[in-house]
Amino acid sequence: MARYPGTHTTGRGGFMPRTKRGNAPSIRDVAAVANVSVPTMSRYLKDPERVSEKKREAIAAAIEKLNYRPNPIARALALDMSESITVMSADTRLYGRTQTIFGIERKAQEIGYPITICVLDPRGGERMLSNVRSCLDRSPAGVILIDFDRLTDSVVSRIPASTPMVIIGGPRHERRAQIHLCEYDSAYAMTRRLLELGHETVHYVSVPADVDARADGWRMALSDAKVPAPAPIATTWDAEDAIEIGRRLGEDPSVTAIFAGNDEVAMGLMRGLTLAGRRVPDDVSVAGFDDHTLSKVWNPPLTTVRQRFSEAGEHAVALLKEQIDDVVNDCSRGEAWTVFDRIAGDLVERESTAPRRS
Amino acid sequence: MARYPGTHTTGRGGFMPRTKRGNAPSIRDVAAVANVSVPTMSRYLKDPERVSEKKREAIAAAIEKLNYRPNPIARALALDMSESITVMSADTRLYGRTQTIFGIERKAQEIGYPITICVLDPRGGERMLSNVRSCLDRSPAGVILIDFDRLTDSVVSRIPASTPMVIIGGPRHERRAQIHLCEYDSAYAMTRRLLELGHETVHYVSVPADVDARADGWRMALSDAKVPAPAPIATTWDAEDAIEIGRRLGEDPSVTAIFAGNDEVAMGLMRGLTLAGRRVPDDVSVAGFDDHTLSKVWNPPLTTVRQRFSEAGEHAVALLKEQIDDVVNDCSRGEAWTVFDRIAGDLVERESTAPRRS
DNA sequence: CTGAAAGCGCTTACAG
């Protein structure tokens, strides 16, 4: 039933195609119809200019007639590089990642590269690396690493320097292309703003991360203002867990300003504060981070720092494409790929923060 | 610099590898070390039992020694089927889709299939189909279609019946594997529940969808209760747009119960209601749909119907895998793939709904 | 500008 030697020359009629390509025309079929050789076809596909006008027309007609579409898999095998981008990320449900991936998808579609998702096993270690390896085995044209929780080091070192790659977020890597979200700066600014509103200090509730630039910005702003920093409170990615934290914080009348590691946590905190009988922002100000889609809809609307995730995703693809074109053209490999582009967030003050009640 | 004929037999030393595979060992290299033929290697890879014990050991040792990993691209070319799953979906940022994709990712990883995302162009038509085509050109082992806004028909008809596929959501398709989310039933139940709470009618705010099973369930529940149905109000996927709708609804003292097409819209409505000076649930009850991660954190926590998106995603992969195994084993192609599995949602009553104030 | 040849790394009848 399946294909066997000779099958295609004798007309691959047979049964139903086993897969989508099935009996789609091959480059050889088109070459025959256009009366040119296969290599000429190949040249035409890569750059029509390399073929004489006459053949060009014949080929175009044949392609049209047979509705030919080159087989990307065969191409990938010959080139040892498939025309696709793989995105490596941990849990894709988290807001920032979803948005970033969306931006990547949009731009990738624009340049005609499909994207494949390589989920980094949250348990890390060997399991995560085996994921990475198996994605690399597919020879993607390039990889985009979303590194919002800094599991990067072990992954980055697995990716050959010759492989186009861009990292979004994470600690700085030498000789790699990277997009920096300036979280430290934003956190610093938000904290300072809260201080300006008259709050004596601001409490920080942190989201899981090995290295937390947001916490660092907060701490530094406090330190610069000569305000002692309360111990940061750690929570999970699950907003529900922040409710209890909010409630406890609400029981302490001295806390009047809380800065959360992300908007979802901020929302959980606000719920907890409400349960503790405290009003936002009258009794306590709450600020988040990210500008989640629902932040402006929250009750009250949440003050936060807007992160340009999807823009970062789009930019990552653009950067990656440059590198890919470089390797395709065999030029400047690896050398000039050191990039560190900033995509800064900005403060958006809504109604969840207010001057300290005197 | 690049590969040229003979390169691999003469030792492909040369420069840096151009891509990740670069100078990875091929099946031929391993065969040489193990002192067996390439076909024997191939047989071993597919099913070690088909090879004599002696060779089996030699091969295992050689694989280990060279750290050999088969090239999935070459395999895909030979088999005209790549070991990967492509997921087709419109805007992946929307809650249900993100969750579903997460489930797919988790299960796909378990069975060792990478997933590639094919974003369906929201503008539909030819643009969308060209996306589909180019994904199909990659010969995925199977496809999962997330059809939460019913753009399905034109896509489904493009996918050969011989291609393993499972559809999640959407209107029923003959002779296809499909997972049904029972939204009609859930919407019916929610509406009836609201009526039981004493509300004279329930208003419906609908999310964009060509065919809206949720609206149908709502309408039928009203009709069965002999309650006239108010005109449904259409909104967008953007929760912010629901604020204004909530405000307007809030100005009408006769509305005491609102059912939203999804949780995010419900949240927007609640915000609008608040702005209109109405309290939830004291003045008006609001129910959503989906059980968004933030629903239980909302102020007040949102009554909704919990949808098992990630479970649906996982089940889809399981169903797909069965089909894939069928085609790999050349059996029962296409015939027995008619499946219609239900994954029902369930009502979760939280604090945003209450008996009508007498 | 163009074609014949060889190669990419696998798989699958076929004939021992």
Added chain:
DNA sequence: CTGAAAGCGCTTACAG
């Protein structure tokens, strides 16, 4: 059980 051969659909030197 196993190897030699041919094939999957492309690409790229090489030599006109």
